[in-house]
Amino acid sequence: MARIAWLAGWRAALVVMMSMGCRNLGLGKGDGETVIVSPPGASALERLAAKEVRRYAYLRTGELLKIVEAVPASGRAVLVAARPAPGIGEEEWSIETEERGGCRVTVVSGGGSVGTLYAAYRLAEKMGVRFYPHGDVVPDAQISLAAALDGADDLGRPLFALRGLHPFHDFPEGPDWWDADAYAAVLAQMAKMGMNFFGLHTYPEGGVGPEPTVWIGPSEELGEGGRIQASYPSRHFTTHTGGWGYAPKDTGDYLFGARELFAADDHGAPYMRGRAPLPPNAAQCDQLFEDFGDLLHEVFGFARRLGIKTCLGTETPLTIPTSTKNRLIAAGKDPNDPAVVRDVYEAMFRRIAARHPLDYYWLWTPEGWTWSGVGQEEIDRTIADLWIAGEALSALGAPFALATCGWVLGPPSDRALFDAALPKDVALSCINRNVGFAAVDPGFAAIEGRATWAIPWLEDDPALIIPQLWVGRTRRDAADALAYGCTGLMGIHWRTRTLAPNMAALAQAAWEQRGWNREAGARYVPEPAEAADGALGGNVAAFPDHAIAGTDEDPVYRTVRWNADGYRLNVPPGTYAVRLMFCEPHYGEAGRRVFGVKLQGEPVIAELDIFARVGQDRALDFTFPAVAVTSGPLSIEFTREVEYPCIAGIVVEGAGATRRINCGGPAWGGYEADLGQPEYSAGLRGRTRDLPAADLYADWANAEFGPEVGDELALLFTRLDGVPAEVRDGSQASRLPRPSTWVGGPGGLQPDPRPWSEVAPQYAFVEEMAALGPRIRGAGARARFDWWLETFRYLRAVGRTCGTWARFDAAMNEARAGADPAAKARLARELALPIRIELVADVAKVHRHLLATVSTPGGLGTVANWQQHLLPGLLEKPGEELAALLRTPLPPSALPAAAYEGPPRLFVPVARTVLESPERGGATPPALTVIVLGAEPAEADLRWRPLGEGEYEAKPLERVARGVWRVELPPAALFRDLEYHVRVATADRQILVWPPTAPAQNQTTVVLDPE
8 A cells, every 4th residue: 555655646746747847848859759858957866867868778779869958749758857755755766658748758757866867777677778786788689769668667665775785805806906997887887776885894904904995093193184194004905915815926927828817917906006915114004095095085976976875894892903003002002991992983983084975884793703602791892892983973073874784783692782782873784694694683673763784695705716696595685684674785795797696686675575575574573592502603514425434424424514613502401421523524634623622611622633633534523421501501612723613413412302413414314404503593494595586587587698598598597596495594505516615715625526427417507508509699698698608617617626636636645655756756647647637627627718707807806816826725736746756847738828728808897887077076087908818909999989979989909918908988988978899800800899799789988967
């Protein structure tokens, strides 16, 4: 009924508007033809909306419509104008077609300027266009203008007040490698997707930090206008940085042709140039913060003009970087003194307010709260810090709002604790636990009267180098967020293009959930758990083909839970015998995994190195015969020493109860399935992790690949999406093969001992997809199909590489066991060298497919992951050891090639579609970075013209280095809408164009005018 009343209100407002328009606005120049009407006095966003209607109508129909100021008396018009009405929100929109006099008018309207812009983009979607953060998808075949407008009527009201993205800094796949144009390109696409929130996290120290996103310092180190007087070394990732398992490396040393993608050896964002791995002196440290502040001023200003709210943040309790802390101590100040902390917060907030726009500042709860128990003292310190930050912000007049975020909503004892502890104007949010495999925190349901933001993972960093299809999971998270009453829905991610289906699911679920969510709009409050029962976090892993020695319960030891902080098991009071079952299925040497164990808070095992005790793939049990449980659950805790704790099974036996847990695995032989995350034990157990995804893939695949194969590919992608139905919340499993996991860093690999004949059927879908290729029609659909096909071929090549690696490791173990150097050399030559040659060929194939898909900054980051994180342990160090065993250099066939071996390629990693006039910050036209692989250009130029008008003008590309070229868009791009393409003629007379649809369908830009 509410929707009917809302529609009636829109119609009433539109009737008044239309009657006034057709009577009073007079005739436009296009009497008898279709025109776009942008009335006098339209805001900048309304004028942008009119331009966007013209752009997409031109791309879909080939007709360039005139923009006039008045509705004509006859013909057809698209009126683009905000029409506020009682009860209609600023962002709500409507598309209505009305007959007024002799004029058939399609009214594209919103409750405000932002809503009008959203309406324009929805009209473009009605024309068949689809929007994603990496760019637009425009079908190849054109349609008639009448077909584009007829049947376009619709209306929209957001389900969440805030909707958006949380790209995460720390790895090169994410925003660490974005420049200002890359940020602006994503922001413009977000507006097209109906998103209005963009948030960034800042590591203040350690790991990859400090990061330059937020400066942390006291008031005496802050000058006029927010200019800092002192700082500390900070960084975003460059190829010289290292960290998270990446070895610093010159891009000039990249293999398999990857060096051609990079112009500089120390590739990174422009503000890091000459400052890698860290700024060389204090002045450069300060300037890095200033340069990043300038970037935020530009891109956050652009976001605000598009109606997108922005957010930055650090962790709580506040971490003050070491050098700043030392200066405070030298000045006689205690960095732990609340007054000093408040002064630092005030200085941080004052600088932000002076340097760039911001809408929210979020404070992230400690990452350790994800898994472990938390003492009251730490909780009290965190709440006190949040209050100090709030007081500091209030003292400055609250130039932006405060929020919480983090890896958890609140401490394990009470996830909703902050609701009672903090003012109601502080928004509460968190990312999903267990890198997104856990559902939205049910604690949101207990929070009333304040803003709450759910942030599901659109991908996870353990498998960051491979595709991840999570449409059904994303929909489940969006449905839960709606049911829990959340007011915000954002997605955490690093990459963009490979996540297009997931991002589409997130964006659409923020506006509409009917059809696939049977309970859309129903408030869900889970029943409280009587007691926590299960694992305290961690990940699961299975090794189904490992032969386990020392036991007749092999299936229990073939699955493990690792990186957990322990278990809480509900048993009645009493005395129990507790058997802890361990196995080392992963590491093949001592010292790689060392940890301790506590029972009921008392240490019972210290410095446990499973491999050192019994070797790999052998059962190791410890039994403690008299463990007393007086009240509450039985507590098993792990203490980290080296790497991550790992456990295979637990048996608890006593008069009160007997429980057997198959850690990391399913129920088997009297053992319970692993218990997952304890807070999901109430009300959420037994649910599938996914909601239906077939309808989204049907729409996505038909737009992406065309109607000739869209329905068949939709079925294929639906089949690969999400988590298997038998897998419960919290388990890291997917229907799409997952040969990558966290190994010393994101997107790692492990040797897979299974024979390829057993693994290969998991990748049968690759050839199933390839068989559809001959039916593709259109250059755009062909290019997008090839991109996904190469992505899946790359995935298959990764899986095969893991198997070859396992065989190579086994051969190397035999060679190492040789009786003497001569025997070692013979075994290495006969057993290991042939497999080494095969392994090098497999990795070369991985790169052929990978380099065929690189098209975004995130794709470049995946290349860096391979070159700096994976290759050292996969090829480089093993190659050195093999050569030492052979006592001779490796033959060329056993060495990775340096040159690119694939077909010629031309692509542009970043292309903005919405520019700003000089009056709104567009001082210079953006420059395109153009990458040419596998060809030496004889001619290379940019060809451009005003949108839909005249002949093309040519502007030559300039080579930067290697395969990297550069060209600036013409100055006209800041004053009028353009279309352009890049054309390269190679020395052997091949013609390469970007975009692949050019010149029939070019890249286009429109200009956001000043108010």
